[in-house]
Amino acid sequence: MDEPLTDNRPLRILIADDSDSDRLILKTLLRRLGHEVEDAANGMEALDIFRKSAPDIVLLDALMPVMDGMEAARHIKVLAGERLVPLIFLTSLSDADALARCLEAGGDDFLTKPYSRIIIEAKINAFNRMRLMHRTLSHHRDLIRERNRKLLEEQEIAKRVFDNVAHTGCLDAPNIRYHASPMSIFNGDVLFACPRPAGGMQILIGDFTGHGLPAAIGAMPVAEIFYGMTSKGFSGSDVLREINQKLGRILPTGMFCCAAMIQADFHLNQLQIWNGGLPDGVLLRKNGARENIVSHHLPLGVLGTARFDAGMKIFQTEPGDTLLMMTDGVMEAENQQGEMYGEQRLARSLNEAGQGDSPFETVMAGIRAFTGNQPEQDDLTLFSLGMVEEGELAGVSERLPQSALEGPAEWHCVYEVQDRTLGQFSPLPLLLHICMEVPGLRRKSGEIYTLLSELYTNALEHGVLGLCSDWKATPDGFGQYYAERERRLGDVAGHFIRFTLTHTMTDRGGRLAIVCEDSGSGFDYRKESSAAGSECRYSGRGLMLLRKLGHSLNYREHGTRAEIVYDWHFSEVATREGSTIQQPGGWS
Amino acid sequence: MPIHTHRSEDGQTLTIKIEGRFDFSTHQAFRDAYEHGDEKVTTFIVDLSDTTYLDSSALGMLLLLRDYAGGDNARIRIENCNNDVRRILSISNFEQLFAIR
């Protein structure tokens, strides 16, 4: 494309006519219109000129010696290739057959003798517009073709990058079968599997709304979180919570990820499954019974952390049981008539399968027979997980990916609130925010907040303000206590409350150490904590909460320095919570 | 106002609803909510559906309400607490003092 697309440059016009006088008239006419003209006395000469100077428009007499116009027209069309070179026949022919032959030979129009200046000018202009439009279209087509080539090339590179992130897992374990089309990532499908350090494995199958780049981008952080956390030992619920939060933050409203998390334990022979928005999975028992794994949750990236339910449903299994999960591409696979594969056909495929047939192969064969497609064209992801004896998976868990834990792990910070600010500002949201950067603490935000809040209240009220909870013994005293609190906050010059937070990683999780110091003269923490045992008192529960939530609580320096250690573990949650809640007896 | 009250039609049940944080800053409003001297109220409902957080001073306030409502004979239900709030109440063994739903 060496010429500009919108040009007013003169056209190069080739004319071929064996009549010298006609040629002379036409040449003069066209030159007067501002065009460059070359002329030939027969078809052969015209072809030579055409090859040399590639004119924009050709005017050809039909009947000429040596090579007539029709034959020249055919050659010119071939030489022009993709370029549109309008061919106009110059003629005094009057019979329709002869005119039709001119068009069949590749002619685009006629100019009849005698020549009219006005008609020649109009036709040349009309064909030039057509020529330019054709060139613009060709240019756009080439541009689109080139962009598409680039896009595919970029997708190929993106896919390689993605594969590096996503396929470090154990999708090749002997008990996993799966189908994911090579470019499924650009359909928004994800499938990850990762061994857990304590044995067993975790699998995530998902389907982002939308297609192409936006869907693929969402998959990257999901892969990072999934592999990073699973390999560290985090439970499926923890990983889900983290992914949900991340996607909620990065995805625009209306975009989310339908997904299922499967936590497989081959030692206990147990599956824990969370299905948020994927089609029903199927758990095929060894004895032929089938159980549907229904979606009970909203997709990932929809609900805020507070309302998100990461609870996984437990299924007891036996070796020989098989779990099938799929994206909705399976249900929506279309045949030639535009019908969808659907649940019923899936169930029928499984019903018709013989004893010992692989459920995965059965369903894949069912889909292929239905759509008539080659699997490469599918826009679907299907996988099966076979429950096996633990021993059969020896070696799988040794291939744990070495991925860094998301978020800060080892850190230390000091934050001190001083003077008037003590009465005006709560440092708690900020401190909580810092702690919540640690994924392992995020699921404990309620407890961490209570710890920080009770420490701060004690330091402020009993330390800095020197209030005594004895006042809270009666309803009126309760009121007086807070009235006094308000009064004393007016005079806190020279005071401070200092939080020192330290987070470290341990073998089983992490440890948050909180030190809270104040500038007060200390308080009788022994009395405060022992008094809480009696029901008639309205105060003293702060220390009890600190003690029960933390793993150790120590007061030093006459009560002006409180130290709390809070341990969290990669894979528990439920166990510890359960034991604490059910603890019987009165307050201690 | 972060605290709203609602009387049942027969006047015997008073619902106190706390929005946002339930801590020392709400103590006067909370007390005002039940201390109106109306003898007819026999049952109190503390609705925590919109309560995001509850601290140890709120525990004290709940005990104040309990004593006001008759101590061991008090009929108080704590309803609709979120997980974090529920956990604080559980750790404090408030299940033994209140009907918590």
Added chain:
Amino acid sequence: MTDKPHLDEEALAELQDVMEDEFDVLINTYINDSSDRIAHLRAALEKSDADSFAKSAHSFKGSCINIGAPRLGELCFQAEKAGIDNRLEKAGAMLDAIENEFRQVEGTLRRFLE
């Protein structure tokens, strides 16, 4: 045989306008060209080559129409048809008529040049 005028004055005026200084060249070119064509027609007739006769008549017709000599163009058209239909028995008389008409046109055109 035809009531068309020997020369179309209007067409000639337009040509003059278009060609400007080259009008003389055009007229001379036409006259030389036409003489060649008449010689071609003659030769074709002697060889009884109806096809060649038709083609020459056709080309001659085109340039006559363009130059503004409609009557001569019409005579050429008759000759072309005779050639196409392979009826050369009257072609000799036609060619004579063409030649006569051409002489007349040529005379008038040359006056134009003066």
